[in-house]
Amino acid sequence: MINKKEFTEILEFLEEHIAQIDMVPADDVLQNLWQTRLANDESALRENEFPLNAAVCLVIEVISDREKKILPTIQAEQLVLRYLDQQSIHPDWQQIGILPENGDIYVHLSCRIALEKMAKLVTDVVSLASWDNKECPVCGDSPAFACLEKGQGKRLLVCGACLTQWRYKRIGCAFCNEENPEKLKIVTAEEFPGWSATVCLTCKGYLKTADLRTLTSTPNWYKAVMETLPLDYALTLHEKST
Structure with a gap:
């Protein structure tokens, strides 16, 4: 292995x-x-x-x-x-x-x-400025991560297949479009500063998010799959407690 x-x-x-x-x-x-x-x-x-x-x-x-x-x-x-x-x-x-x-x-x-x-x-x-869908504008795949830009903290989605990034609304599930704040929970792991995950109680999906306003550098998204496992564990515990 x-x-x-x-x-x-x-x-x-x-x-x-x-x-x-x-x-x-x-x-x-x-x-x-x-x-x-x-x-x-x-x-x-x-x-x-x-x-x-x-x-x-x-x-x-x-x-x-x-x-x-x-x-x-x-x-x-x-x-x-x-x-x-x-x-x-x-x-x-x-x-x-x-x-x-x-x-x-x-x-x-x-x-x-x-x-x-x-x-x-x-x-x-080509310009992606007008693209506001939750699917990747390049290959059509779903996002694997999100990140908050430096400065105003606007949200970008990161494609799970081709790593293309595009802007998406700040509040809302990136899988089912749920926008009710009571249905969207933020989970963090203390040992993983700068990262969080938005959990949708409607579709049970979740999206890990890197806050580039606090992280020293943009993550390598390939490595982030393994490096953010503590967040996945935190999400598992969160699901069991709800």
Whole structure:
């Protein structure tokens, strides 16, 4: 099982290698298409526009580095496609001779980082200023985190898939739109200053929030999944007590 240190090493390896993978800049036609979709309250990217080639390249590189195994491109592509469809592909990893838990992390981070780079191409050329939906304007996924901006503390949602950030109303559940303050509870963990979680009593969803007015730096959102586990524990205790 990959520990926190190994997770960081894998993440840094992939972030270094994605910088070496070229993606074709958007031409005027594509830019106009993305902007038109956003104007129609649709996400800029479609499922079939996922950056498959970039994800495949990253999977090949990370497995070569971590497992000392060489995957043919066609096999790596099949792994990525099956993972995108199923989210876990234990039998495939077992056949290759890789621990399934490790393999899933390799392909998960590879897909996330490839999509993040694709999303950056989108946000570099289109405006998200008018987007006020709870789904990501780039890929349509749900938020994984929120953060409060420095200064006025306006809320940004952080996409769980491509890490795109966009402004969203300060009060309200980012999953079901509940706005009744009595239905929205704020939970904190003393050992985790600068972070909180908004719990919706209507849909039972919760969103962890980083207050950038008090934190010394913006979190690395990949690492934050593991680093904010104390908040998840606090939320579990909160749920049991209510």
